[in-house]
């Protein structure tokens with residue numbers, strides 16, 4: 410059985426890794442760009458600052474993935490305690506917001522607590538994400554954090570989003586616990602599976618995938634962009650004319666683009682692909698001269714005083730993310746802004762707006778703003794696959810059709826399931842589809858995303 414894999418991101422590499430483990434040698438990866446890692450790749454800018462494509466934090470649900478990462482990195486990594494905060498009303502509130510509302514000024518705190526106390530009804534009756542947050546969090550928390558933050562990240566009207574993707578992705582509320590935190594002045598920081606995370610010493614997050622790809626390098630064909638698929642002939646064509654036949658095609662290209670590349674597809678398939686919604690991202694990497702004493706890892710910014718929704722103290726992840734590893738002399742902030750047709754952003758002014766946003770939100774002062782050592786802009790056309798109300802219907806139309814032609818679309822934008830769109834899920838989607846095809850096992854992550862959020 411000849412496997413062709415499109416894309417050398419975490420999913421494609423996961424598939425290849427598993428083919429190797431099972432001793433199946435008849436496979437090749439074809440990757441459009443000149444490097445591996447996809448959205449989880451990293452780059453070095455002209456001033457020797459390393460950047461990821463947005464804040465990438467490993468929070469794995471799978472021992473199998475952990476072992477692959479450990480093999481790839483050896484002892485070349487740092488381990489960090491997760492520390493994330495929210496900037497709101499000119500103060501820092503520890504994440505998750507709802508458990509730490511005691512940090513708010515009195516008026517806002519009262520609104521949050523009253524909103525929780527007057528909650529009635531059950532989230533089962535809600536029909537979209539916006540309604541769901543009202544029922545679950547109450548008006549204060551929705552007003553100060555949930556609504557503005559989610560509007561900024563997703564860049565689409567929240568009424569168009571489903572609630573089906575929510576499990577551990579959004580921390581829920583426990584009124585008794587919140588009230589105890591307020592009365593006893595407790596910090597409540599320990600939500601979620603990602604308390605400790607690993608980060609490569611050198612080369613950013615991308616070093617993980619460079620390491621995984623290393624032993625299979627001769628079977629990874631870089632700078633090969635797939636431009637057409639003939640589902641009947643089972644062939645793929647690449648931009649410079651090469652044609653490859655396959656028995657099985659595993660693709661990690663965005664699913665809507667994949668459908669548009671199939672030579673002939675029924676109208677119902679191309680129509681369904683139009684219901685898949687994504688947003689795009691602008692990552693602004695800013696390197697500064699100076700030392701920054703701030704142990705926070707990443708920070709959320711729901712307010713309109715800054716364009717970004719999240720900023721990472723990237724020099725904290727590895728000192729080698731700044732030139733010569735010299736954090737006495739440099740620090741680096743990675744700032745993420747979403748754009749979409751509903752939320753346009755200006756690419757020619759985003760760097761300046763980001764700098765001003767850092768000043769407005771108290772991250773840096775005017776003096777630091779003038780000590781800029783590097784600026785680096787990354788444009789990501791496909792950033793988040795949005796879980797819209799029409800998504801599952803579209804996927805239920807497209808995926809069985811493709812599979813009936815031996816095409817398996819997996820990964821962050823291949824499967825288009827945000828709830829299993831992180832690096833660990835993506836890598837395991839690649840592993841599991843190969844297991845299914847060669848051994849008949851179940852594809853747990855792809856088929857049952859909510860259960861995959863709790864496995865290890």
Ligand SMILES: Cc1cc2nc3c(=O)[nH]c(=O)nc-3n(C[C@H](O)[C@H](O)[C@H](O)COP(=O)(O)OP(=O)(O)OC[C@H]3O[C@@H](n4cnc5c(N)ncnc54)[C@H](O)[C@@H]3O)c2cc1C
Nearest residue numbers: 416418419420441447448463465466635662820821831832
């Ligand atoms: C802003 C942002 C923040 C994130 N933060 C985190 C985080 O904190 N933790 C976490 O675990 N994950 C995070 N992720 C998710 C992580 O990046 C993805 O899980 C992972 O990269 C998905 O892997 P993939 O292989 O499915 O897709 P991709 O990484 O998109 O890789 C797909 C590959 O296919 C190639 N390709 C596409 N079309 C073609 C074609 N026609 N021909 C040839 N090659 C093609 C692309 O060039 C790419 O290399 C984040 C993602 C973003 C955008």
